[in-house]
Amino acid sequence: MAKKSQTNLEQYQDVRLSATTRIWVITVAILGVCVPLSVVTRSGAILPLVAIGGAAVGTVAIWR
Template sequence: MAKKSEKNFHQPEDIRVTATTKIWGLTVGILAICVPLSAVTRSGAIIPLAAIGGAAVGTVAVWRSDQRKYQNKLLSPQQLELEQRIADLETIVSGEDFDLRMKIKRLHANESERQEEN
């Protein structure tokens, strides 16, 4: 049991969780200020809704940005190198696969032209 808690203690904290926590913490503070002000100024729910909308957009931006960059931080240099090599191989294979398909289409077209001639 002690090993499990030590393992969790050494895991790096996700920066996105920290940013999201700060965004929504500030939004709660903004709401605490603007809800009474909106009643006094008779602006209605525009300011609170704008605060919630801004926090939602900020949260989406945080979670969508730098996903690959964050993932790369968790991987060792050897793992990054392997991933790059795999990506290169996939590019080569898909390019050769496309070329092969084009050759097959040309052969089929030539064959159908020959059959039409006979």
């Protein structure tokens, strides 16, 4: 019985790691668009900071 529980726990951790990786890959793509866009719109660092903040909040939510 203990081995079955341990296997379920390992699968659960893999899902969290997979979701975290996906969040940050998408965030890097968004930053690739936001940085030139923030220069054109003269909004400064607001767009990239919002993207990083959203990824951080999502990561915390997944790991809790």
